[in-house]
Amino acid sequence: MNATMDAVANIGLLTETARAKLNLALHVVGRRHDGYHDLDTVVAFPTVSDTLSAEPSRTLSLEVEGPFAAALDAGADNLVIRAAEALRAATGCREGAAIRLVKRLPVASGIGGGSADAAAALRMLTRLWNLDLEDEALSAIAGPLGADVPMCLHSEPLRARGTGHDIERLPALPDAAVVLVNSRAMLATPAVFRTLGLAAGDRDEARAVPDHSFAWRDAADLAAWLMETRNDLEPPARRLEPSIDGVLAALNAMPGALLARLSGSGATCFAVFADLGEARHAAAKIADARPEWWVESAPLSG
Numbered sequence: 001m002n003a004t005m006d007a008v009a010n011i012g013l014l015t016e017t018a019r020a021k022l023n024l025a026l027h028v029v030g031r032r033h034d035g036y037h038d039l040d041t042v043v044a045f046p047t048v049s050d051t052l053s054a055e056p057s058r059t060l061s062l063e064v065e066g067p068f069a070a071a072l073d074a075g076a077d078n079l080v081i082r083a084a085e086a087l088r089a090a091t092g093c094r095e096g097a098a099i100r101l102v103k104r105l106p107v108a109s110g111i112g113g114g115s116a117d118a119a120a121a122l123r124m125l126t127r128l129w130n131l132d133l134e135d136e137a138l139s140a141i142a143g144p145l146g147a148d149v150p151m152c153l154h155s156e157p158l159r160a161r162g163t164g165h166d167i168e169r170l171p172a173l174p175d176a177a178v179v180l181v182n183s184r185a186m187l188a189t190p191a192v193f194r195t196l197g198l199a200a201g202d203r204d205e206a207r208a209v210p211d212h213s214f215a216w217r218d219a220a221d222l223a224a225w226l227m228e229t230r231n232d233l234e235p236p237a238r239r240l241e242p243s244i245d246g247v248l249a250a251l252n253a254m255p256g257a258l259l260a261r262l263s264g265s266g267a268t269c270f271a272v273f274a275d276l277g278e279a280r281h282a283a284a285k286i287a288d289a290r291p292e293w294w295v296e297s298a299p300l301s302g
């Protein structure tokens, strides 16, 4: 390969994976005076994802395709474009990029698809534009884009506190699998927090996630600990979106399901399984019974 061909090959297409964010436990500790809620949440990133790719361009553009593309606008409001603009503003970079997003994660569904896309865009464009940024500087750009975006920059098991920005990385999770199910209901996060009904200044440290080494022996050990935890947004989400009851019932009825719960502000629910084969079998059964639902199975991490 001559020098020119080498350069062309190096310019090639960059890709990034934007994994779903799963709140295994989500405790609401209190409500702040600015209206936001302080959380204590343990988060995993199963191998279910959107995909982003980009190539150099003089302008910034976005094309969206994939099963959930129709639910999204590809304009300035898209979190991918907002992330790119925030990165340019923070660094003074004037480069462009032609970005493609394959949207496989349901929108406004509690698994942080938009946040994962924003975080993946930040990681990808940092490489494309050869920006030399410390992790802390990238987190500072991610924060204003959404409470979940700094978590999604890590995309590895973590515990997050405060509004989600106070992040502690966790040891690797045990081998386990999950089934994710959404009835295709869209739930707006602010409405779910509002329905929780906490007053500004209401705060109780006793609501935090129970102490643990966060190094579980196996899937059963993880599920036993999860039984002692909750998703505090599950009751208000169920009130706003009654189809969640049917989704949880379907997951709980599956052989091998160790625990079923809502993720984030919903409406996506998950069940934990010890074995990927069992999870795949359960997903196929649910998809067969309810073809209109979105159903996926995947390793819990890795």
Ligand SMILES: C[C@](O)(CO)[C@H](O)COP(=O)(O)OP(=O)(O)OC[C@H]1O[C@@H](n2ccc(N)nc2=O)[C@H](O)[C@@H]1O
Residues within 6 Å of the ligand: 023, 026, 035, 036, 037, 038, 039, 041, 110, 112, 115, 145, 146, 147, 148, 149, 162, 163, 164, 189, 190, 193, 264, 265
């Ligand atoms: C429910 C979670 O997904 C759990 O991981 C997040 O806390 C929400 O993350 P997100 O969707 O990225 O949230 P943002 O877009 O920053 O906030 C949307 C709205 O949710 C409410 N909100 C969000 C986060 C938080 N800790 N307290 C809140 O009260 C606020 O009304 C806020 O205006």
Ligand SMILES: Nc1ncnc2c1ncn2[C@@H]1O[C@H](COP(=O)(O)OP(=O)(O)OP(=O)(O)O)[C@@H](O)[C@H]1O
Residues within 6 Å of the ligand: 072, 077, 078, 079, 080, 106, 107, 108, 109, 110, 111, 112, 113, 114, 115, 116, 117, 118, 148, 187, 189, 264, 265, 266
């Ligand atoms: N690339 C994107 N993907 C998904 N949603 C996006 C995107 N860009 C902007 N949005 C908007 O962001 C909002 C939240 O979408 P998202 O799918 O992240 O919600 P969510 O899964 O409920 O998030 P969370 O779990 O963080 O509360 C939606 O109203 C959507 O219109």
